[in-house]
Amino acid sequence: MTSVATVTAYPMSDEEREVQERARRFVDEELIPHEAEAEMNGGRLSEELRRRHHHMAIELGLYAMNMPKELGGGGMPTFQQVLVSEQIGRVTNALGWSIRGERHECYAITEEGAGSDVDAIASIARRDGDDYVLSGTKMHVTSYNTADYLFFQAKIADGPNAGAHAMFFVDKDTPGVRLVREPAYMHTYADSHAVVAFDDVRVPAANLIGAEGDGLGFTYEWFRYERLMIAARCCGAAERLLDEATSFAKERVQFGRPIIDNQSIAHMLADSLTELWAARLMTYELSRNIDRGLEVKIQHAQCSMVKLYASEMAGRVADRAVQIFGGRGYMRENVAERFYRELRVDRIWEGTSEIQRNIVADQLAKRGVRALAG
Numbered sequence: 001m002t003s004v005a006t007v008t009a010y011p012m013s014d015e016e017r018e019v020q021e022r023a024r025r026f027v028d029e030e031l032i033p034h035e036a037e038a039e040m041n042g043g044r045l046s047e048e049l050r051r052r053h054h055h056m057a058i059e060l061g062l063y064a065m066n067m068p069k070e071l072g073g074g075g076m077p078t079f080q081q082v083l084v085s086e087q088i089g090r091v092t093n094a095l096g097w098s099i100r101g102e103r104h105e106c107y108a109i110t111e112e113g114a115g116s117d118v119d120a121i122a123s124i125a126r127r128d129g130d131d132y133v134l135s136g137t138k139m140h141v142t143s144y145n146t147a148d149y150l151f152f153q154a155k156i157a158d159g160p161n162a163g164a165h166a167m168f169f170v171d172k173d174t175p176g177v178r179l180v181r182e183p184a185y186m187h188t189y190a191d192s193h194a195v196v197a198f199d200d201v202r203v204p205a206a207n208l209i210g211a212e213g214d215g216l217g218f219t220y221e222w223f224r225y226e227r228l229m230i231a232a233r234c235c236g237a238a239e240r241l242l243d244e245a246t247s248f249a250k251e252r253v254q255f256g257r258p259i260i261d262n263q264s265i266a267h268m269l270a271d272s273l274t275e276l277w278a279a280r281l282m283t284y285e286l287s288r289n290i291d292r293g294l295e296v297k298i299q300h301a302q303c304s305m306v307k308l309y310a311s312e313m314a315g316r317v318a319d320r321a322v323q324i325f326g327g328r329g330y331m332r333e334n335v336a337e338r339f340y341r342e343l344r345v346d347r348i349w350e351g352t353s354e355i356q357r358n359i360v361a362d363q364l365a366k367r368g369v370r371a372l373a374g
């Protein structure tokens, strides 16, 4: 007889379930036990542990999962990448970032005058013989301290494509790439978010990715991918918070009974579970449809919808979890406290909630309800 759990679980092939379980075991056994230690140590773990996690991620086939197999990556379909990202989202302090490839990248797009409005960037790329000379200052460059290379977005300075966006590949040790400062942020991650200056950085023309004018297209492609993966990680975070808050509410006794016996506590958990299920179904269905070849414009709107909904859902779940844990929920050793801070940025990076709503509303006006949610 089929068990109730099998019937209610989201339908998946044996291979997909196995990938999910493999990622779950890695997170439960190798990463979660080190969260509190990382929190108290500026997000850092010992070099030995860091190397162990990285090697294990490679051995388990969980690293560089979006890279084609021919290039040494995992070559996973989008749905399987979502399953892995969701598990990675269950751990705090970005310990799950150990699944990145052997050489790390970082993205230098945002500037002081250009955040939501990417087209306002002032960085320029000037062609000089067989080279380009890059200049500008970027901020919030995530993982600059651990990266080997950067993606740098600029506008072409002159010539027939003057003003067009272009994306460059820049090795971090190229002369002229200069760390300005590494400000402190709300979460406790080992990866910094740096301000980086490019002082006449000379790179070969071969470092231009695609053609002059392709820059924004690459950025939008990355946004679509990362918005979906943020949604997946937020679902994972909400699952973990619900697991932990439910266990606590069943065990914690006040006034002679477990606090879950109070309707006000039980309803917070019920709302959280309901919203998690909705966000998860949206995220799973979209990733399956991307694998089936969903039209890019629809992907663009739906990636905004899942990022918007899942990040706001996870924020609400974290807030309720802190409340359910009471004073313990305000302690840094508690998972709810860490997620309460960490999940806040998911409503800001890769496009704020306001920008996601603008994209969705724009697509709604152009295409109608049935195209986007039919």
Ligand SMILES: Cc1cc2nc3c(=O)[nH]c(=O)nc-3n(C[C@H](O)[C@H](O)[C@H](O)COP(=O)(O)OP(=O)(O)OC[C@H]3O[C@@H](n4cnc5c(N)ncnc54)[C@H](O)[C@@H]3O)c2cc1C
Pocket (backbone or CB within 6 Å): 106, 107, 108, 109, 110, 114, 115, 116, 117, 139, 140, 141, 142, 143, 185, 193, 345, 348, 349, 350, 351, 352, 353, 354, 355, 358
């Ligand atoms: C921790 C962290 C890491 C980051 N990592 C990177 C990175 O690696 N690389 C990178 O290039 N960038 C990175 N960013 C930058 C991030 O993508 C931007 O912060 C984000 O896009 C918002 O830009 P902004 O901060 O300049 O806010 P602004 O664009 O100044 O917006 C401020 C407020 O105005 C609102 N607003 C702006 N325009 C509109 C509008 N048209 N309609 C309604 N509301 C609007 C916004 O929603 C927001 O509430 C990171 C940011 C953070 C916090």
